[in-house]
Amino acid sequence: MGIEDLRCPRDRAPLEFRPGLESGAGRASPTLLCTACRWISPLSNGIPDLPPPDGWEPDAAETVRREQAFRDDDSVRYDGMLGLRLFSRFELPLLLSGLRGTEVRVAEVGCGTGRVTLRLAALGARVLAVDHSLASLNRLQAKLSAPGRDAVQLVRSDATQIPVADGWATHVVSAQLLEHVPTEALRRRVIAEMARVLRPGGRLALTAYRALPWLRQEGFHSGELYFHRFRREELARLLYPWFDVTTLTGRLGYVWLVRGRRR
Numbered sequence: 001m002g003i004e005d006l007r008c009p010r011d012r013a014p015l016e017f018r019p020g021l022e023s024g025a026g027r028a029s030p031t032l033l034c035t036a037c038r039w040i041s042p043l044s045n046g047i048p049d050l051p052p053p054d055g056w057e058p059d060a061a062e063t064v065r066r067e068q069a070f071r072d073d074d075s076v077r078y079d080g081m082l083g084l085r086l087f088s089r090f091e092l093p094l095l096l097s098g099l100r101g102t103e104v105r106v107a108e109v110g111c112g113t114g115r116v117t118l119r120l121a122a123l124g125a126r127v128l129a130v131d132h133s134l135a136s137l138n139r140l141q142a143k144l145s146a147p148g149r150d151a152v153q154l155v156r157s158d159a160t161q162i163p164v165a166d167g168w169a170t171h172v173v174s175a176q177l178l179e180h181v182p183t184e185a186l187r188r189r190v191i192a193e194m195a196r197v198l199r200p201g202g203r204l205a206l207t208a209y210r211a212l213p214w215l216r217q218e219g220f221h222s223g224e225l226y227f228h229r230f231r232r233e234e235l236a237r238l239l240y241p242w243f244d245v246t247t248l249t250g251r252l253g254y255v256w257l258v259r260g261r262r263r
């Protein structure tokens, strides 16, 4: 996976790499230029910062902006969450089972600081890892070993616009992202986007908060991070237009584990 596989999230046109040129003022940073809309995306630390989505309802846009700012600030602490590290022992083998080999092309949505991405790289997959928090992506970039850096392309983009061509991925993986997408309409767009980038027969594996009677179904963690806990039927309804759901289980406790096959 490399920059040459990336597409403009707005019109899916190829992106052209522009090296930073030497000038009297010093060396300019490299950029990516969309060959159709001519949008110029900066590359920071090798991570393309692609155009944000537009045309959203102002309330939803503001909630997503707050989530992203919180994730940037929280990226230093995220890996130190002991509970999540322990939970990984149960969640990751289930999420990633059956996924191995260099022919595997994974779009990972909401990769954060790389709890899942590093495992994917170790399994030999080629990975496009997308998140809207640049600080989290920078932390992840620093953790990738040299072979990992060749196999994994990190990109800052929204989950509703995964910057690759239709059918590029053999697998889509997403751990605990969907619950932070603030409206039903946007959640539908995220799932439709996952379906778009998957080839027919491709596999989806995701985890997402599960509604439990003693927990609030919706709210904000730390007053900033929107969350929604899904009822089984609600999650099944979101996936139904695109996927044959093969697993929808609550065995991981506070999250659903979902596996599906792209129709």
Ligand SMILES: C[S@@+](CC[C@H](N)C(=O)[O-])C[C@H]1O[C@@H](n2cnc3c(N)ncnc32)[C@H](O)[C@@H]1O
Pocket (backbone or CB within 6 Å): 064, 067, 068, 071, 109, 110, 111, 112, 113, 114, 115, 116, 130, 131, 132, 133, 136, 157, 158, 159, 160, 174, 175, 176, 177, 180, 181
């Ligand atoms: C709970 S963290 C999970 C991170 C990682 N998948 C893991 O399991 O450790 C949720 C991640 O989703 C990202 N995220 C939330 N909403 C997003 C959106 N609309 N577009 C892209 N990333 C988003 C956040 O920045 C954060 O890194």
Ligand SMILES: [Zn+2]
Pocket (backbone or CB within 6 Å): 008, 009, 010, 011, 012, 013, 034, 035, 036, 037, 038, 039
């Ligand atoms: Zn474009």
